[in-house]
Amino acid sequence: MKTYRIASVPGDGIGVDVTVEARKVLDRAAGKFGFSLSWTEFDWSCERYTRTGSMMPDDGVEQLSAFDAILLGAVGFPGVPDHVSLWGLLIPVRRAFAQYVNLRPVRLLPGTTSVLAGRKAEELEMVIVRENSEGEYSAIGGRHNTGQPSEFVLQESVFTRVGVERIIRYAFELARTREGRVCSATKSNGLIHSMPFWDEIFAEVAAEFPEVHSEQCHVDALAARMVQAPERLDVVVASNLFGDILSDLAAAITGGLGMAPSGNINPSGEHPSMFEAVHGSAPDIAGQGIANPVAQILAAAMMLEHLGETVAAQAIRAAVDRTLGDRTAVTPDLGGTATTARLGSVVADQL
Amino acid sequence: MKTYRIASVPGDGIGVDVTVEARKVLDRAAGKFGFSLSWTEFDWSCERYTRTGSMMPDDGVEQLSAFDAILLGAVGFPGVPDHVSLWGLLIPVRRAFAQYVNLRPVRLLPGTTSVLAGRKAEELEMVIVRENSEGEYSAIGGRHNTGQPSEFVLQESVFTRVGVERIIRYAFELARTREGRVCSATKSNGLIHSMPFWDEIFAEVAAEFPEVHSEQCHVDALAARMVQAPERLDVVVASNLFGDILSDLAAAITGGLGMAPSGNINPSGEHPSMFEAVHGSAPDIAGQGIANPVAQILAAAMMLEHLGETVAAQAIRAAVDRTLGDRTAVTPDLGGTATTARLGSVVADQL
Ligand SMILES: CC(C)[C@H](C(=O)O)[C@@H](O)C(=O)O
Ligand SMILES: CC(C)[C@H](C(=O)O)[C@@H](O)C(=O)O
Numbered sequence: 001m002k003t004y005r006i007a008s009v010p011g012d013g014i015g016v017d018v019t020v021e022a023r024k025v026l027d028r029a030a031g032k033f034g035f036s037l038s039w040t041e042f043d044w045s046c047e048r049y050t051r052t053g054s055m056m057p058d059d060g061v062e063q064l065s066a067f068d069a070i071l072l073g074a075v076g077f078p079g080v081p082d083h084v085s086l087w088g089l090l091i092p093v094r095r096a097f098a099q100y101v102n103l104r105p106v107r108l109l110p111g112t113t114s115v116l117a118g119r120k121a122e123e124l125e126m127v128i129v130r131e132n133s134e135g136e137y138s139a140i141g142g143r144h145n146t147g148q149p150s151e152f153v154l155q156e157s158v159f160t161r162v163g164v165e166r167i168i169r170y171a172f173e174l175a176r177t178r179e180g181r182v183c184s185a186t187k188s189n190g191l192i193h194s195m196p197f198w199d200e201i202f203a204e205v206a207a208e209f210p211e212v213h214s215e216q217c218h219v220d221a222l223a224a225r226m227v228q229a230p231e232r233l234d235v236v237v238a239s240n241l242f243g244d245i246l247s248d249l250a251a252a253i254t255g256g257l258g259m260a261p262s263g264n265i266n267p268s269g270e271h272p273s274m275f276e277a278v279h280g281s282a283p284d285i286a287g288q289g290i291a292n293p294v295a296q297i298l299a300a301a302m303m304l305e306h307l308g309e310t311v312a313a314q315a316i317r318a319a320v321d322r323t324l325g326d327r328t329a330v331t332p333d334l335g336g337t338a339t340t341a342r343l344g345s346v347v348a349d350q351l
Numbered sequence: 352m353k354t355y356r357i358a359s360v361p362g363d364g365i366g367v368d369v370t371v372e373a374r375k376v377l378d379r380a381a382g383k384f385g386f387s388l389s390w391t392e393f394d395w396s397c398e399r400y401t402r403t404g405s406m407m408p409d410d411g412v413e414q415l416s417a418f419d420a421i422l423l424g425a426v427g428f429p430g431v432p433d434h435v436s437l438w439g440l441l442i443p444v445r446r447a448f449a450q451y452v453n454l455r456p457v458r459l460l461p462g463t464t465s466v467l468a469g470r471k472a473e474e475l476e477m478v479i480v481r482e483n484s485e486g487e488y489s490a491i492g493g494r495h496n497t498g499q500p501s502e503f504v505l506q507e508s509v510f511t512r513v514g515v516e517r518i519i520r521y522a523f524e525l526a527r528t529r530e531g532r533v534c535s536a537t538k539s540n541g542l543i544h545s546m547p548f549w550d551e552i553f554a555e556v557a558a559e560f561p562e563v564h565s566e567q568c569h570v571d572a573l574a575a576r577m578v579q580a581p582e583r584l585d586v587v588v589a590s591n592l593f594g595d596i597l598s599d600l601a602a603a604i605t606g607g608l609g610m611a612p613s614g615n616i617n618p619s620g621e622h623p624s625m626f627e628a629v630h631g632s633a634p635d636i637a638g639q640g641i642a643n644p645v646a647q648i649l650a651a652a653m654m655l656e657h658l659g660e661t662v663a664a665q666a667i668r669a670a671v672d673r674t675l676g677d678r679t680a681v682t683p684d685l686g687g688t689a690t691t692a693r694l695g696s697v698v699a700d701q702l
Contacts, residue, residue: 081539153545252576
């Protein structure tokens with residue numbers, strides 16, 4: 001029997017609540033589909049930071065490198081600045097393991113409705129392929145003349161040929177397995193160094209995929225299009241920041257952040273990939289049993305898919321669909337009264 | 352009788368079509384409300400660029416400085432790269448005249464419906480206060496190792512204390528005249544130099560306005576909130592790039608880009624301010640008499656408001672509302688059959 005070594009990092013807040021449920025569903029799927037999961041749990045979090053001064057141990061990345069995949073809850077806690085929590089855990093892991101693809105599929109799940117008027121589920125299915133290792137999220141920059149009237153800050157964006165090419169190529173390859181369409185988010189009219197470069201490489205890679213329809217759209221217009229004509233989007237490829245914004249928006253029009261999974265993927269398989277919900281740690285509702293675990297369960301399904309357990313992944317998605325579709329167990333954010341644990345158990349039972 | 356000197360720069364594509372109508376409405380308003388407008392038209396455009404190699408003459412900014420206000424159509428033309436057309440006209444004017452506020456109010460106009468399900472007009476009224484002179488739109492940056500595998504591009508964002516403080520203060524002052532609420536778009540968890548600085552100054556300025564409710568929200572979550580809970584937003588203050596994205600999204604949920612006006616404002620009045628529709632030049636539908644002139648007419652109303660002709664501005668808005676509300680003349684994008692010129696004439700007649 002195949003055994004996968006999984007690192008679980010529940011993190012903070014509802015990250016903990018929803019990871020318990022994802023694990024419950026994964027263990028049930030393993031039993032049913034003939035593989036096993038060997039779990040190691042890490043307490044890396046803002047809670048750990050307030051105790052020890054760091055989000056994870058110095059050799060944290062090294063420890064994770066022994067695993068086949070990582071299931072991350074969420075990090076973030078009042079009092080710990082976001083740039084500490086994220087640059088102390090999430091972002092270094094994404095980069096150390098060359099998880100240069102952040103894959104964010106959305107679809108309208110059964111039993112849920114879109115905030116957009118009159119939209120059918122087929123019109124709302126898309127995937128944001130977000131660059132995950134460089135771009136606007138850069139540690140380069142700093143402050144000058146602190147405290148003086150002439151004070152200013154520089155923040156560098158860094159786009160490499162390697163980085164841009166690989167994410168765009170990934171998007172085209174993915175498009176071939178879907179509807180054969182890629183839309184690139186740009187802003188070359190405002191950001192006159194980075195985005196013309198992005199566009200140039202997009203055109204080069206597009207030429208290698210003549211069978212895939214390609215187009216580009218300025219990010220402002222693309223955000224508008226996402227709510228006005230979502231049916232015209234399927235694979236959207238975007239820089240780190242643009243992908244961050246567009247994927248939250250895509251989640252918002254398809255049932256909300258409680259439903260949106262995400263994979264931080266190292267496509268070569270040389271390093272472990274990491275799976276997480278798009279939502280944050282929501283400390284205000286943590287530990288109350290009311291968080292919606294669907295996004296994290298769907299992230300777990302993405303993890304299985306990535307590990308090659310496609311049938312099990314598909315079964316989990318179908319179980320989620322059934323659970324939500326007949327409203328057997330839905331959490332308060334979806335208008336139901338089920339607890340986090342109950343939703344998780346029902347999905348597991350549906351397998 | 353008071354006379355205002357107005358520079359009209361229709362630009363390209365539908366910029367020309369809609370500016371004719373805005374001028375028609377403005378001239379009628381002048382006659383009715385007892386002031387006069389002295390127009391000077393400039394042919395600065397991509398069309399000019401293809402003829403002469405520049406969007407405007409070398410002393411273009413100097414020529415404009417003699418006017419009380421500028422009415423801009425739109426620039427952009429197939430074959431002329433956006434970064435040429437915009438950095439050759441729109442962006443230098445914004446900066447030379449310290450038009451550091453880009454004011455983008457949206458509301459759902461009568462007779463139009465939102466793409467958001469079940470939203471009433473009161474829930475969709477907000478204004479994006481966009482920083483318009485610095486930030487992510489910077490000419491600093493460049494390419495290294497061109498054509499080599501190690502090629503990369505740097506794109507600098509520049510945030511000054513002066514620039515951030517003045518836009519945030521403007522937003523708070525505006526909030527005092529509205530619902531007393533300001534939400535700041537940030538991304539300090541990802542952009543760890545620029546956005547913590549922005550947040551710090553936001554907190555400082557907020558402290559000067561204890562009577563205004565202030566909050567901040569990451570731009571990704573804010574985009575989601577704009578479609579999930581728009582009623583919780585009123586004044587949104589944002590950097591140049593974030594404001595660009597959020598204002599297109601705000602326009603999209605309130606009837607589309609055909610309806611959204613924008614003012615590039617120099618609050619001190621030392622330099623002329625410039626008014627334009629949020630939409631672009633849409634070359635595909637130019638010259639056909641089908642473009643919707645409402646955004647440009649509302650931009651003209653913002654211009655009158657800025658010049659102190661508040662009553663006339665209000666009358667133009669009311670005339671637009673009546674025209675759309677009873678569907679006397681609506682363009683094809685709104686499901687009607689009226690031409691651009693007819694909509695303009697009806698609004699003028701309604702005054
Ligand atoms: C055309 C472009 C440079 C411009 C901008 O991003 O500022 C436009 O999108 C706008 O919003 O006025
Ligand atoms: C928490 C933050 C740094 C992160 C990001 O922007 O990458 C989050 O918003 C996400 O989308 O995963």
